[in-house]
Amino acid sequence: MNRKEAFLKYQAQITTTPFLLDVEKAQGSYIYTTDKRKYIDLVAGVSSCTLGHSHPAIISAVKKQLDLHTHVMVYGEFIQEKPLELAKSLAKYLPKQLNCTYLVNSGTEAIEGAIKLAKRKNGRKKVVSCFHSYHGSTQGSLSAMGTESMKEKYRPLIPHHEHIRYNNFEDLDILKNDVSSIIIEPVQGGTNFIVANQEWLEEIRKRCTKYSIELIYDEIQTGFGRTGKMFGFELFNVIPDILCLAKGMGGGMPIGAFISSKKNMDYLSTNPPLGHITTFGGHPTSCAAALATLQELKNSNILELVNPKRDLFKKHLTHPKIKKIHGTGLMIAIEFENEKVCQEIVKKVLRNGVITFYFLFDRKNMRISPPLTISEKDIIESCRIIQQTLAE
Structure with a gap:
């Protein structure tokens, strides 16, 4: 039995379609998996990892x-x-x-x-x-x-x-x-x-x-x-x-x-x-x-940079498939035409190396709530991957 099979058998599940990333370690805005892939994390444990992963x-x-x-x-x-x-x-x-x-x-x-x-x-x-x-x-x-x-x-x-x-x-x-x-x-x-x-x-x-x-x-x-x-x-x-x-x-x-x-x-x-x-x-x-x-x-300037980082996301997420961007600070909701489109995009973006997520009650919106410490470089790169995915 491999780890995926064991996970599905021995750990109670809350959905029939979990993401199934097999995590090896996490650092900053990145999650690394056992198959040697690196993902930019735009969810931060659903707004939990404020300073990113494994902050010193x-x-x-x-x-x-x-x-x-x-x-x-x-x-x-x-x-x-x-x-x-x-x-x-x-x-x-x-x-x-x-x-x-x-x-x-x-x-x-x-x-x-x-x-x-x-x-x-x-x-x-x-x-x-x-x-x-x-x-x-x-x-x-x-x-x-x-x-x-x-x-x-x-x-x-x-x-x-x-x-x-x-x-x-x-x-x-x-x-x-x-x-x-x-x-x-x-x-x-x-x-x-x-x-x-x-x-x-x-x-x-x-x-x-x-x-x-x-x-x-x-x-x-x-x-x-x-x-x-x-x-x-x-x-x-x-x-x-x-x-x-x-x-x-x-x-x-x-x-x-x-x-x-x-x-x-x-x-x-x-x-x-x-x-x-x-x-x-x-x-x-x-x-x-x-x-x-x-x-x-x-004791840092992290809070001062939250809204400039939000603006950077908005600047680089401009594809016609994006109907509207909601939220404030680094609580960003990307609205698509319908739930089916959103779910497909979240899955494709994940395959391309960026972790986003859904909302419980509005499934046509994609959740972006990254670590507050995410760098401008990682914002731009994650947006590039999302834009590229939307163009596929």
């Missing part, structure tokens, strides 16, 4: 932490240097009302924790989110997902979840004093990177304040620099009550967080105590990687 700062931080200790105790009992330093650094960077961090293992855990925190604070049941949103695949986050085709086989889900249209003002009338929380992506990551409307977000913030609704931002994809700002909400200056992070936070290591005020977070420690528990949340090795990622973004 992350590798060094992880190795140093491994020499000290790995997991020692369930979350919140022992003082550990890297989780504490990460939480302190986030508090220094974020607005003063986002000063307390609960560290988890993934994005869906961050969403689950945020929903629980909101319910514990205001005692309400109703959760509002948007159609075509993606917040994770566990019961609570799946209930918040806005696409029925992804949910129907798993019902019954968590009750009292309602959905509104993204960027639609009329639907905001649902925000009354029976709503516990509303979950918003500043840029919708499961569809074609639709950017929130400034006035729409401002109106949501206004109504949340009026009715004591917890405004939750799902920044699992937008957080840690992908929009050109450290956090997506900085594009709008509309501050949430709870901020959810993951993916790019760890620079390739598994980690997530939900962040709110210390006053809010204290609800989880009493009545009942242990109101939210995790064994591996805040794992020191992942926290070391996240802290290194945060420091690298703060």
